Amino acid sequence: MNTGEKCLIIIPAYNEAENIEKVVDNIIQNYPQYDYVVVNDGSTDDTEKICIEKGYSVLNLPINMGIGGAVQTGYCYARDNDYDMAVQIDGDGQHDVGYLAEMVRLIENGEADVVIGSRFVQKEGFQSSRLRRLGIKMLSALGLLLTGVRVGDITSGYRLVNRRFIRIFSEDYPADYPEPEAMIIAAIYGGRITEYPVVMHERAGGTSSITIGRSVYYMIKVTLAMLIRRLSFGVRR
Template sequence: MKILVIVPAFNEEEGLVKVAEQFHGINDVDVLIINDCSKDATSEVGRKLGFNVIDLPCNLGIGGAVQTGYKYAYDNGYDIAIQVDGDGQHNPAYIKDLIKPIKEGRADLVIGSRYLKKEGFQSTFLRRVGINYFSNLIYLLQKKRITDPTSGFRACNRRVIELFSARYPNDYPEPESIVYLLRNNYKTEEVPVVMNERFGGESSINSFKSIYYMIKVTLAIVIDNMRKIGLT
């Protein structure tokens, strides 16, 4: 199976070094860096490390960067696409666990969750509040418990690649995309993973943006869910 690892990167020149170390010796996947118009040397560092790099002409945000990767995966015939953050938090040793339910036909989307076994870095307090909030919101609307709905460590099959290449949320896209898949009867699973602290760079979501995104994404999720019951 053709497997593509999509790494959205904004000002991640430090983190990409860690990513390269983590992927050293893993030869059965292709790694694609989506440089989201970084202001640092993300593009140059990515190429020097031997990665394929797409340089976006303007900053599209996490949603646009990731969707670029899905478009690439769809156009180039990949069977599985895996999202991995460019800051070194996600350990590729867990890729085999992520793709196993997909290979076995049990899931369309598999999420790496740090909260199934609660090992390793558990994120900041503010992020944990947001994660718990979206977990409860998704359960309320879809009756499916997702313990780590904001996890950027995810794998999906060809069906979802095609869908995401055409339709993907812009801001804080993980919870919204999960609800969309669930309401359209795609199979979603979680597997336990251990995540690291950010190796370098800065998160694109600060405290103010976190509150803004929570409100914005909540409205998007509720409106999208209303389509299921024919109210919009």
């Protein structure tokens, strides 16, 4: 980064022993301009051991908190260490750090407060199943309805935020299935949200946290969470 703005990569990891080395070594070797922090969310496998042995920058949560609490820890860390930007990526290697330079530029130029790496701007790479895409479309429509902001890939876990939203997210971040709800928070606080086209890889190893059986629960929980989030802000303003 030429302007000297500091960017932190937050890598939440729950039982990602298979992938974590590849993801972190890739950042260390190919993108040394970014700092990173692994948030080990109380993993029961060797994630912690690997991170400590390899001397990675890692926050070990003593108890499993779920993705939301883990990512929020990263934002707290970014806030306490005075980072200008923070980006969250998945610990399983789905997200390509190569796109980050362009995303960072959008924030440095003041064009956006939140940049979401989106699969659906250019429909390339891993697109996930048809049913899942329908679910994402529904949530995206709900987000548009509630906030007037259109975000296509509303469930994308690849998002870069500026200093202001580091602070906001470090204080208030949803606990489980946080992505769509966090988007509502960003929109309500008046953040300019931009989508940047990325190509996502399929998971390298391990299993996705959202199984088919949980999908219905996911949709109900996330829809309600978005509605309640919008309502509670409506009252406050």
